[in-house]
Amino acid sequence: DTEVTQTPKHLVMGMTNKKSLKCEQHMGHRAMYWYKQKAKKPPELMFVYSYEKLSINESVPSRFSPECPNSSLLNLHLHALQPEDSALYLCASSQLQGAITDTQYFGPGTRLTVL
Amino acid sequence: AQKITQTQPGMFVQEKEAVTLDCTYDTSDPSYGLFWYKQPSSGEMIFLIYQGSYDQQNATEGRYSLNFQKARKSANLVISASQLGDSAMYFCAMRERGSTLGRLYFGRGTQLTVWP
Numbered sequence: 001d002t003e004v005t006q007t008p009k010h011l012v013m014g015m016t017n018k019k020s021l022k023c024e025q026h027m028g029h030r031a032m033y034w035y036k037q038k039a040k041k042p043p044e045l046m047f048v049y050s051y052e053k054l055s056i057n058e059s060v061p062s063r064f065s066p067e068c069p070n071s072s073l074l075n076l077h078l079h080a081l082q083p084e085d086s087a088l089y090l091c092a093s094s095q096l097q098g099a100i101t102d103t104q105y106f107g108p109g110t111r112l113t114v115l
Numbered sequence: 116a117q118k119i120t121q122t123q124p125g126m127f128v129q130e131k132e133a134v135t136l137d138c139t140y141d142t143s144d145p146s147y148g149l150f151w152y153k154q155p156s157s158g159e160m161i162f163l164i165y166q167g168s169y170d171q172q173n174a175t176e177g178r179y180s181l182n183f184q185k186a187r188k189s190a191n192l193v194i195s196a197s198q199l200g201d202s203a204m205y206f207c208a209m210r211e212r213g214s215t216l217g218r219l220y221f222g223r224g225t226q227l228t229v230w231p
Contacts, residue, residue: 031217042206042221043160056215088158100148100167100212104219106160 003027004107006091012113015081021110023074023091031096032074033104034066037088049074050096081114088112116141119207121222128197128229135182136192136225138207146212149190150219151181155203163205166190197229 004025013019023032031050035043048056049068057066063085065077074091088111092104120139128134140149151163166174166181174181182191194201207222214220 033217040204040224040226042224045218048217056218090158090160092160094217096217100146100210101165102148102210102217103150103162103165104217105162106152109158111158 004091004093004105006089006107006110008110009108010111010113012115013078013081014115015083017081018077018079020078021076021089021091021112023076023093023107024072025093025105025107026072027093027105028071029093029095029105030071031094031102032068033092033094034074034076035090035092035106037090037109039088043090047076078112081112083114086112086114117222118142118220119209119222121207121225123225124223125226125228128194128227130199130229130231131196133193133195134197134227136194136205136207136227138190138192138222140188140190140207140209142188142209142211144211144213148210149181149183150208150210151179151190151192152206152208153201153203154206154224160206164192194227199229199231202227202229 034046037043046060047066052068067075088109090109091107094104147168149166153161164176164179180193204224206224208219
């Protein structure tokens with residue numbers, strides 16, 4: 001089972017709203033990732049959690065706040081977003097074996113529109 | 116310098132034909148892994164195939180095979196017997212042994228369209 005789930009599938013929010021994106025995996029993976037993807041572009045890494053601790057923050061603005069409540073769950077809290085933050089947000093997970101074979105498995109994404 | 120280069124923004128192939136999607140990479144790390152992902156218009160990134168730098172044989176997964184030419188630093192994806200459902204964006208990606216915590220470097224992608 002290589003399933004990563006994300007909710008919601010679509011989200012429309014105003015610039016003053018607070019919302020959260022959720023990601024879940026049950027593959028026993030110890031690394032989880034948030035990516036942002038604009039149309040026709042490759043995904044851009046935002047955050048990496050390793051063993052439930054934030055290990056990479058790619059200089060993401062503080063209006064994006066990640067949280068990893070446990071090894072299966074990953075949240076992305078959104079506050080005071082800008083229209084340019086509209087994008088597809090992808091969650092991924094991997095074994096974190098430290099090997100080059102470590103494969104990231106992605107969820108279906110959340111399409112975010114900021115009005 | 117870009118670590119992954121995909122020079123074909125778009126490719127067109129007729130159903131049942133084979134198609135090759137190009138990918139070249141740039142690394143000085145002797146140990147690395149190469150991945151191909153498919154992204155349909157629905158958005159999900161689907162893992163297709165993996166090739167390790169020390170693998171002697173080209174990877175194959177069903178209709179997908181990876182034409183790995185290490186000296187030329189190329190890792191082209193070959194899709195045999197194309198199907199309409201293969202229409203999607205395809206991304207080549209690389210992970211270096213020395214990279215931090217599974218960082219993947221993606222190419223810009225190739226949009227494949229399969230026509231009947």
